[in-house]
Amino acid sequence: MSEINSYHAHIYYDEVTYEQASKLCDVVAKKFNVPVGYKHKQLVGPHPMWSCQITLMSETFATVIPWLMVNRSGLTVFVHANTGDDLKDHTEYTMWMGAIEPLNLEIFRTATVSEGWI
Numbered sequence: 001m002s003e004i005n006s007y008h009a010h011i012y013y014d015e016v017t018y019e020q021a022s023k024l025c026d027v028v029a030k031k032f033n034v035p036v037g038y039k040h041k042q043l044v045g046p047h048p049m050w051s052c053q054i055t056l057m058s059e060t061f062a063t064v065i066p067w068l069m070v071n072r073s074g075l076t077v078f079v080h081a082n083t084g085d086d087l088k089d090h091t092e093y094t095m096w097m098g099a100i101e102p103l104n105l106e107i108f109r110t111a112t113v114s115e116g117w118i
Contacts, residue, residue: 002083004093007056009068012049012076012101021075025052032064046090046103047078065095072097 013021022039029036037053044051056064068077076098080089087108 002081002085002088002093004058004081004083006058006082007061008080008082009054009056009064010047010051010078010080011054011072012047012051012078012098014049017075018050020073021052024072024075025054027071028054028064028068032060032067034060034064043104046105046107048101048103049076051078069097074098076101078103 011021011025018039018041025036025039028034035055037055039052040050042050054064065079076096078101079095079097081093083089083093087105090103090105090108
């Protein structure tokens, strides 16, 4: 079993829901004192929608995730572990709140093929 170093919760949004998501991310940062990343208005990494990343440690995971479950107001939240294996972190060690969106996993597969992992 891989060791989990931290977690990322990605809040997904679009032009219509940007302000709602932005406020949610601001509340999480203030209420839980956790790192909240840039509020992207473009696709980043494997994510199929605009997103903002919240970094959680084990100590904050059990508090923030249940809060997001009841306060996400219809926004999709993608949660994954950070073990150092990006492909597994985004495919096997995951949770979804709301719609399950297809991720662009080719960025991970290309890296693993070129490095001889697959």
